[in-house]
Amino acid sequence: MTLFWTLTRAQLRGLLSSVGxxxxxxxxxxxxxxxxxxxxxxxxxxxxxxSFALAQVLTGTGNADLVLELMPFVGAAFTVLxxxxxxGTFVFAGRDNDLLLALPIPRLTLALAKLAAVLGExxxxxxxxxxxxxxxxxxxxxxxxxxxxxEVLGGVLLALxxxxxxxxxxxxxxxxxxxxxxxxxxxVLGMLLLxxxxxxxxxxxxxxxxxxxxxxxxxxAWLRTWTPPLxxxxxxxxxxxxxxxxxxxxxxxxxxxxxxxxxxxxxxxLVGGATAKRGGVKTVSVASMKARTPFVxxxxxxxxxxxxxxxxxxxxxxxLAMLLLGAGYLVALRELPAxxxxxxxxxxxxxxxxxALAASGVVATIDTTAPSISLEGRRLxxxxxxxxxxxxxxxxxxxxNVLVTAPVLLVVAVAAALVTRAGPADAALLFVLPFVFAVVxxxxxxxxxxxxxxxxxxxxxxxxxxxxxxxxxxxxxxxxVALAAAAGFALTPTLGGTGAFWVIAxxxxxxxxxxxxxxxxxGVRTFAAL
Numbered sequence: 001m002t003l004f005w006t007l008t009r010a011q012l013r014g015l016l017s018s019v020g021x022x023x024x025x026x027x028x029x030x031x032x033x034x035x036x037x038x039x040x041x042x043x044x045x046x047x048x049x050x051s052f053a054l055a056q057v058l059t060g061t062g063n064a065d066l067v068l069e070l071m072p073f074v075g076a077a078f079t080v081l082x083x084x085x086x087x088g089t090f091v092f093a094g095r096d097n098d099l100l101l102a103l104p105i106p107r108l109t110l111a112l113a114k115l116a117a118v119l120g121e122x123x124x125x126x127x128x129x130x131x132x133x134x135x136x137x138x139x140x141x142x143x144x145x146x147x148x149x150x151e152v153l154g155g156v157l158l159a160l161x162x163x164x165x166x167x168x169x170x171x172x173x174x175x176x177x178x179x180x181x182x183x184x185x186x187x188v189l190g191m192l193l194l195x196x197x198x199x200x201x202x203x204x205x206x207x208x209x210x211x212x213x214x215x216x217x218x219x220x221a222w223l224r225t226w227t228p229p230l231x232x233x234x235x236x237x238x239x240x241x242x243x244x245x246x247x248x249x250x251x252x253x254x255x256x257x258x259x260x261x262x263x264x265x266x267x268x269x270l271v272g273g274a275t276a277k278r279g280g281v282k283t284v285s286v287a288s289m290k291a292r293t294p295f296v297x298x299x300x301x302x303x304x305x306x307x308x309x310x311x312x313x314x315x316x317x318x319x320l321a322m323l324l325l326g327a328g329y330l331v332a333l334r335e336l337p338a339x340x341x342x343x344x345x346x347x348x349x350x351x352x353x354x355x356a357l358a359a360s361g362v363v364a365t366i367d368t369t370a371p372s373i374s375l376e377g378r379r380l381x382x383x384x385x386x387x388x389x390x391x392x393x394x395x396x397x398x399x400x401n402v403l404v405t406a407p408v409l410l411v412v413a414v415a416a417a418l419v420t421r422a423g424p425a426d427a428a429l430l431f432v433l434p435f436v437f438a439v440v441x442x443x444x445x446x447x448x449x450x451x452x453x454x455x456x457x458x459x460x461x462x463x464x465x466x467x468x469x470x471x472x473x474x475x476x477x478x479x480x481v482a483l484a485a486a487a488g489f490a491l492t493p494t495l496g497g498t499g500a501f502w503v504i505a506x507x508x509x510x511x512x513x514x515x516x517x518x519x520x521x522x523g524v525r526t527f528a529a530l
Contacts, residue, residue, distance in 0.1 A: 051132045054136070069223050083166030119159060126156075161255050167259050295399075317366070322362055360484070363437045369446040370445030377463075401445070416430050436508040443516060444480075447519065
C-alpha cells in the first residue's frame with residue numbers, strides 16, 4: 001500500500017504540475033493548488049447560482065428536494081465529459097508512461113495509481129456541484145443530523161461511477177486514436193458531442209424551468225428511471241434510507257472496481273499502442289512532395305499538431321465551433337432574440353455592433369498560441385537548432401492562430417450582416433473588430449507562453465488545460481474584451497455606436513503592432529534562453 005499511495009501522490013502532482021515555469025526540476029505544489037482552488041471556486045459559483053435558482057422555483061411546488069438530484073446530474077455530466085479526455089491522455093498516453101513501465105512496479109499498481117489521481121480531481125468537481133445544492137435545500141428546509149455526512153459520502157460515491165465512465169470513454173478514445181486516422185475521428189466526434197451538449201443545454205433550459213414551475217413530477221420520474229443513483233442519494237440524505245445507501249454503494253463501487261480491473265489487465269497493451277502510434281514511421285511519396293518556404297512549412301506543422309491532438313483541438317477549437325453554431329442559428333432563424341435587440345437599443349448601438357462584440361468575446365477562447373511552446377516539450381531543441389530565425393518560428397505560431405480563425409469570422413460576419421441588414425460600416429465592423437481581437441489574442445497567448453512555459457508537462461492535457469500561460473491568456477483576453485466594450489459604450493454618445501467601435505478597432509490594431517514589436521525583441525531573447 002505504501003508504494004500505491006506514493007505513486008498516487010506522484011500522479012496527482014503530475015496532474016497539477018502544469019502551473020508555473022516548469023523548466024526547473026522543482027515542483028510547484030502551491031501554484032498547482034492555487035489553480036485547483038480557482039477551478040473549485042468556479043465550480044462552486046456555477047453550482048450555487050443554479051442551485052439557489054432551482055430551489056427557489058421548486059420550493060413553491062413543495063419539491064425543493066429535487067434540487068438534490070438535478071445538480072448532481074449536472075455535475076455527473078460535466079465530470080464525465082471533462083474527465084474522458086484527461087483519462088485518455090493522462091492514463092493511457094502520458095509522456096511518463098515509458099519511464100514508469102521500465103521501473104520494477106506492478107502494472108496493476110501503476111494503473112490504479114493513475115486512476116486514483118483522476119478520481120481525486122473528479123471528487124473535487126463532484127463535491128463542488130453537490131454541496132451547494134445541499135446548502136440551497138437546507139436554506140429552505142430543516143435537515144436531519146445525517147444530511148451533510150450523507151451528501152459528502154454521496155458526492156464521493158458518485159465520483160467513483162463518473163470516473164469509471166470517464167475512463168471507459170478515455171479507453172475508447174485511446175483505442176480509436178491508435179487506428180489509422182483515429183485522431184481525426186476522435187476530434188470530430190468529440191467536438192460534435194460538446195456542441196450537442198451545449199446546444200441541448202441552451203435549448204432545453206427554458207422548457208425545463210417551465211416544467212419545474214408547472215409540475216416537477218415528470219422530471220423527477222425521468223431522473224428516477226434513467227439515473228437511479230441520484231434518487232438514492234436524495235433518499236439517503238433526506239430520509240436516511242439504509243437500503244438506498246446500499247444500492248448507491250453497489251451501483252458506484254462495483255463499476256469502478258470493474259473498470260480498474262479492466263485497465264489493469266490492458267494497461268501495457270494500450271500504452272504500447274499509443275507509443276507505437278506516436279513513434280510510427282510514415283511512408284511519404286517523393287513525387288507528392290512540394291517545395292515550401294520555411295514559414296509555410298512551420299505554419300503547416302502547427303496545423304498538423306492542432307488537428308492531430310484531441311485535447312489541443314477540443315480546448316482551443318471549441319470557440320470556432322461556437323462561432324459556426326451561432327452563424328447557423330442566425331441563418332436558420334433569420335432573426336435575433338428580443339432580449340438581444342433590446343440590449344442593443346438600450347446601449348445605443350446597432351445589433352451588428354453587439355454581434356461583433358459578442359464574437360470578439362468568443363475569439364478570446366481561440367488561443368492556440370498560449371500552450372504552443374509548452375507542447376514542444378523536450379523537442380524544443382529541434383526548433384532551436386534549425387537554421388531559422390526565432391522570429392520566423394514565433395510568427396508561424398501566431399499566423400496559424402489567425403489563419404484558422406479568420407475564415408470562421410468571415411462566415412459569422414456574412415451571416416450577421418444578412419440577418420441584421422447592416423450598412424457598409426457595420427458590415428465591415430462585423431469582421432474587422434473580432435479579427436483584430438484575434439490577432440491581439442494570438443500574440444498575447446504567445447507572450448504568456450514565453451513568460452510561463454511548461455516544457456516538462458507529462459502530457460498534452462496538462463500543457464493545454466492547466467498552464468499558467470493558458471489561464472493568463474484566457475482571462476487577459478476576457479479582460480481586454482470587457483475594457484474594449486466599456487470604452488466603446490462610453491464613446492457611443494459622442495461618436496455613435498459604429499464610430500465608437502471603429503475607434504476601438506483602430507486602438508486594438510495599434511496594440512497588436514506593439515505586441516508584435518515586443519515579440520520580435522523580448523520574445524526572441526526569451527525564446528533563445530529556453
